[in-house]
Amino acid sequence: MILIVDDSPENIISLKKVLEKNGFEVDTALSGEEALRKILKKSYVLIILDVQMPGMDGFEVAEAITGYSKAKETAIIFLSAASANVNLITRSYSSGGLDYISKPVDMNILLLKVKTFYRIYEQSRALHEMQIELRKEIEFRKEAEQKKDEFISVASHELKTPMTTIKGYIQLLERSLDTNNMDVVKNRLHKVQNQVEKLNLLIADLLDISKIESGKLQFNKKYFSFDQLIDQIIEPMQQANPGVKIIKKNKINEDVYGDEMRLEQVIINFISNAIKYAPETAEIVINSEVRGNEIYFSVQDYGIGMTEEHRQKIFEKFYRIEETSSRFQGLGIGLYICQEIIDRHLGKLGVNSKLHEGSEFYFQIPLHPEKVEN
Structure with missing residues (x-):
């Protein structure tokens, strides 16, 4: 919008008419005081x-508005019927004006x-918006780089831990074989097996995250018994965690269309996390x-x-809850992979949780996704 400030109504009318005819939105003021308001x-x-007005002249108005935040990007063109001299022109620019036109106004020059x-x-506005977007992009690159560095550090630690444990148990196994104590040998072999399985899961997650990134x-989707899958998962997990009772509610009698192996991966992740983050x-x-x-x-x-803050971010890639990272192992990618798997099943994944009261992780997938797709 353009503001015309002139104590002469005739001048305002003629300027306003020309500018509006050329598509500009125009506002007017008959004094410096009205302009400031x-x-x-x-x-x-x-x-x-206009430079020459009773009360506040144009120079005083320009000097007054230089400190206004609303007017800091506003251009000022001075108009004056007085003959252009060096002092007048100099004061025009020193008062904050960007240009100077003598009266009578040549409308073609003014329009130009x-x-x-x-x-x-x-x-200028487009450049400013580009600068804002560029700053956002730079901050996002910095944040992504920081997350990547943190992930590499965590992954190195998480992979090194089971490897070190396996190495230690193998050394103990060698000593146990010398004593021919088979019960001790079996116990230590079982512990080695647990660490190998943990290592295998870590590597599988790393491979999956790489596959997701590369698309x-x-x-491999097909119809399968969802309830049978649940039973197949619960049995070995219950045996491996005798201190926690895994209670199964309800039963699904219909077959479900999806990738059985990938959905099994999500279910195991949910149950494993429930056991890990609820040790008591x-x-x-x-x-x-x-x-x-x-x-x-x-x-x-x-x-x-x-x-609530953690609940909103828990499915983000590499996200780990800071307060628990020293107590519980993990790469911060398991739930991100689960999110991708459920997304690819046209479903929804989420969590209901309250601090110190527990969590409920859930997913919903269509029984017949071909109807959803159509």
């Missing part, structure tokens, strides 16, 4: 300001200047049921829970 309330791209200032304003995570709890509850045209599956624990 309007500038405090509105933002203007350009002010066409107005269009030029508008073009400069649009270019090569493969899926005596039980976890697994629920699966048909809700409308969807399968709903959830794992409820009664462990440490999490705050």
Whole structure:
């Protein structure tokens, strides 16, 4: 918007008519005082300001608005009927003006200047927006680089831990073989096997994250018994964790269409996390049921829970809750991979949680995704 400030109504009418005819939005003020009141309330791209006015002259108005935040990007063109002399022109620029036109005004020259200032304003605004976006992009690169460095550090530590443990048990195994104590040998072999399995899961997660990044995570979808899959998962996990009672609620009698191996990966992740992050709890509850045209599956624990802030970020890549990172191992990519798997099943994944009261991780997937896709 353009503000015309002139104590002569005739001058304002003629300038306003020409500018509006050329597509510009125009506001007017008949005095410097009125102009200041309007500038405090509105933002203007350009002010066409008469120099010689009763009360506040144009120079005083220009000097007064230089400190206004609303007017700091506003261009000022001075108009004056007085003959142009060096002192007048010098004061025009020192007062904050960007240009000077003598009266009577040549409308063609004025329009040319107005269009030029508008073009400069649009270019300046576009440049400013580009700078803002560039700053955001730079901050996102910095954050991504920091996360990558943290992930490499954590991954190195997580991979090194089971390797060191395996090495230690192998050394103990060698000594046990010398004593021919088979019970000790079996116990230590079992512990080595657990560490190898942990290492295998870490490597599998690293491979999956690489496949997701490259768009090569493969899926083999078909109909299968969801309830049978749950039973196959619960049995060995219950045996491996006798201190926690895994309670199964409900039963799904329908076959589900999806990648059985990938959904098994999600379910195991949910149950493993429930056991890991609820070390004091005596039980976890697994629920699966048909809700409308969807399968709903959830794992409820009664462990440490999490705050709303962590709940919003828990499925982000490399995200680990700072307060628990020293107590619980992990790369911060398991739930991110689960999110990708459920997304590829046209489903939804989420968590309900309260600090110190436990968490319920869940997913919903369509029973017949071909109907959703169509």
